[in-house]
Amino acid sequence: MxxxxxxxxxxxxxxxxxxxxxxxxxxxxxxxxxxxxxxxxxxxxxxxxxxxxxxxxxxxxxxxxxSLEDMGHAAVEGVSTAMGAIFILLAVGALVGTWMMSGAIATLVHWGVQFLNPNWYYVATVIICAILALSIGSSWTVVGTLGVGLIGIAEALGVSPEITAGAVISGAYFGDKMSPLSETTNLAAAVAGTKLYTHIRGMMWTAVPSILISLVIFGFIGLRQVPQVPLDLTEVLRIMESVYNTGLLTMIPLLVVLIMSLKKVPAYSSIMAGALTGGLMAVI
Structure with a gap:
């Protein structure tokens, strides 16, 4: 030894x-x-x-x-490494809250629901959840908000809510892992000592094939099933429009985040800018 x-x-x-x-x-x-x-x-x-x-x-x-002193210093260093992810997690909470109030999330759901088809419902669910998770960097938020709604719609359409739940999780976790706004993605990059976008590119080698395989499987299942009720989402869309502000202008916070992400602005700054923009849109 x-x-x-x-x-x-x-x-x-x-x-x-x-x-x-x-x-x-x-x-x-x-x-x-x-x-x-x-x-x-x-x-x-x-x-x-x-x-x-x-x-x-x-x-x-x-x-x-x-010694206890050495282990104490090591613990402080470990917490310091995670501080960036902790701040991002707090910022994501503000982002989700303001985006829900401004109607940004509702608009994404509204647009997605209009393209739903029973035969492609599972595939559409994966794609919609992946896009939203990629936009906000939080899989749990997507599962707890949009995911619950999609499962409810699945029951109304007569398709399997269990398979829909799997599609929600598949899309949400893929979007989370690929998002530069995700606290876990930022934490993993920080712990590994690599650049954020280098880490994301590295994950694509496993994440992209996985999501493609999932889409094929969900598509195959969807094409073989027969919905039990006719597709009619008119009432769902009407209720959403009466409760939330939906429209192209509500996408401004998302556009701000996407532009800042493409410019490789630090994740915390991008999220806070998106949260502040969402709050401003909610007030307006």
């Missing part, structure tokens, strides 16, 4: 067992918290599990010769 001496201490490289102990401990503790507390686990027990697993990792570090 290679050993080196630093500041009078022997620093021993971690073994595979050392590396697995904190991970296995975390899995066991999280599983126990969920088993004991169910849905209430996120209200405290999971945080306790995370803290306990951190303490176990610290004990492993002490065993290998690291």
């Amino acid at each position: 290679n050993e080196e001496k630093e500041a009078g201490r022997k620093i021993t490289p971690p073994t595979l067992t050392d590396a697995l102990i904190p991970i296995i401990s975390l899995i066991v503790l999280l599983a126990g918290a969920i088993y004991l507390y169910g849905d209430d686990a996120t209200s405290g027990p999971t945080q306790v599990a995370l803290m306990l697993s951190t303490m176990i990792a610290a004990l492993v570090g002490l065993k290998n010769g690291h």
